[in-house]
Amino acid sequence: MRTMRETKLRRNTGFTLVELLTVIAIVAVMATLLFSAVSGARTRSNQVVCRNNLRQAAVAVEMYQDDTGRRPRSFTRMAAKPSIIRNPKVFICPADPALKSQAGAQSTSNAFWGNRVNASQEPMGGRSGVPEEGSWEQEIRETTESIPFSYLHPLAWRRDAWTRLMQGRGNQVGVVACQLHGLRSPVQGRRPFTEFEGQTLRAQRDGAVIPRKIFRTMAAPSATPAYGTPVRAMADPVEGTLTVLMTDDDYPWEFYTDAVPQTR
Numbered sequence: 315m316r317t318m319r320e321t322k323l324r325r326n327t328g329f330t331l332v333e334l335l336t337v338i339a340i341v342a343v344m345a346t347l348l349f350s351a352v353s354g355a356r357t358r359s360n361q362v363v364c365r366n367n368l369r370q371a372a373v374a375v376e377m378y379q380d381d382t383g384r385r386p387r388s389f390t391r392m393a394a395k396p397s398i399i400r401n402p403k404v405f406i407c408p409a410d411p412a413l414k415s416q417a418g419a420q421s422t423s424n425a426f427w428g429n430r431v432n433a434s435q436e437p438m439g440g441r442s443g444v445p446e447e448g449s450w451e452q453e454i455r456e457t458t459e460s461i462p463f464s465y466l467h468p469l470a471w472r473r474d475a476w477t478r479l480m481q482g483r484g485n486q487v488g489v490v491a492c493q494l495h496g497l498r499s500p501v502q503g504r505r506p507f508t509e510f511e512g513q514t515l516r517a518q519r520d521g522a523v524i525p526r527k528i529f530r531t532m533a534a535p536s537a538t539p540a541y542g543t544p545v546r547a548m549a550d551p552v553e554g555t556l557t558v559l560m561t562d563d564d565y566p567w568e569f570y571t572d573a574v575p576q577t578r
Contacts, residue, residue: 361515428462488524488569
């Protein structure tokens with residue numbers, strides 16, 4: 315038979331409710347810290363891969379222009395030249411929401427961010443004026459994307475807009491940009507690419523990749539700028555923070571240059 319002392323010791327070997335709650339709280343805090351560390355590491359890793367992709371894409375644009383004497387009007391045109399782009403996956407950011415599903419990762423439709431957004435970078439008015447490729451049918455063929463991609467680019471812009479962009483300061487003009495490292499904007503703008511703001515990455519013509527922070531603000535209809543004169547305020551030159559009016563219908567220059575583009 316158990317003695318009274320053995321029975322008492324046996325009863326005292328279990329956890330009390332306070333001790334159990336304390337252990338649970340400690341485990342929860344440790345799990346939170348671990349999740350934050352893993353999430354932060356994943357974010358940094360995505361940015362490293364993305365920077366490398368952007369650098370390769372920018373260099374490929376320069377190589378294409380050197381080989382052909384003209385700019386590629388789409389990522390698809392560059393991907394058709396294996397000597398310039400060996401693996402079209404360099405056009406996909408690891409932070410692209412489409413990669414979260416197996417179907418999205420295999421899709422060649424508009425599931426990827428660049429396919430969804432880049433088509434909206436033409437200003438209001440649609441395709442008017444003289445087509446650069448000789449006919450609108452050829453223009454559409456040259457600028458149509460048939461491969462999945464995540465990054466924004468100005469390659470499909472019309473000749474006058476591209477020329478205005480290239481008039482920037484030397485190589486300090488971007489040709490590829492990623493906006494997927496920011497946050498979704500709480501205010502919906504008229505253009506889809508205003509859904510993300512904050513941290514962006516831009517690949518310059520010389521292959522350098524620089525960070526920029528872009529934020530957007532609403533304005534009264536009377537403040538809508540004229541075509542070719544986008545309203546941009548450099549809020550913090552050191553950090554490269556830009557504040558852009560969401561009523562601006564001109565091309566999204568803010569993704570590719572820090573300078574206000576020259577008017578036509």
